[in-house]
Amino acid sequence: MHKHTILTALALTFSLIIGIQLVTTQVRADAIPANVDIEPNSLLLKDGGCGRWITAYIRLPGGYDVNNIDGPSVTLKVNGNNVSVSMYRIQGKRLMAKFDRASVIRLLWPTIDHMCPRVKQDATLTVTGKYNGDVFEGSDTIKVFYTHL
Numbered sequence: 812m813h814k815h816t817i818l819t820a821l822a823l824t825f826s827l828i829i830g831i832q833l834v835t836t837q838v839r840a841d842a843i844p845a846n847v848d849i850e851p852n853s854l855l856l857k858d859g860g861c862g863r864w865i866t867a868y869i870r871l872p873g874g875y876d877v878n879n880i881d882g883p884s885v886t887l888k889v890n891g892n893n894v895s896v897s898m899y900r901i902q903g904k905r906l907m908a909k910f911d912r913a914s915v916i917r918l919l920w921p922t923i924d925h926m927c928p929r930v931k932q933d934a935t936l937t938v939t940g941k942y943n944g945d946v947f948e949g950s951d952t953i954k955v956f957y958t959h960l
Contacts, residue, residue: 845949846870847938853931856916856957864897864909867938871947877906880947885940889918908938919955931956 848868867887871877878901885896887910894915899908919934931954939948 842939842946842948843875843942844872845938845947846872847949847951849936849938849951849953851953853954853956854916854919854934856919856922856955863912865894865912865915865936867908867910867936867951868902869906869908869938869940869947869949870904871942875942875947877901877904879943880906881941882906882908885938887915888937888939889915889934890921892918894918922955 846869850866850868851862854865865887867885869877869880869885871880882896882899885899885906885908886893887896887908888894894910896908897911899906901907915936922932922934933952934955935950935952937948937950939946941947
């Protein structure tokens with residue numbers, strides 16, 4: 812019986828240690844919420860597009876410095892796909908990130924299957940990136956439309 816008591820005590824101790832480790836393990840917090848403004852606000856879907864860039868202006872909440880954003884980590888999520896940042900720079904308290912417009916249009920093109928020509932439809936684009944090893948994220952909704960040529 813003594814052996815059974817020792818095994819039970821060891822099992823309880825082991826369970827307690829594992830339980831404490833599970834409780835004290837840090838759970839990764841949600842992404843840092845970023846305020847994102849994407850330009851243009853309306854995008855004509857056509858081969859070649861108009862212009863070269865989709866521009867995202869990214870602001871972080873108080874206490875976060877945009878100078879600590881890892882610029883090359885910034886991506887634009889379009890219909891579940893990522894477009895890498897082409898160029899970026901700090902403008903005061905915001906980061907301006909530019910993405911290849913033709914790449915974004917290619918990813919938005921499948922959305923026109925249910926669109927009538929010249930009717931604008933909403934598309935939500937999400938910007939993500941790294942901030943001192945953490946992730947930030949923000950979205951903006953633009954209008955997309957196409958015309959028959």
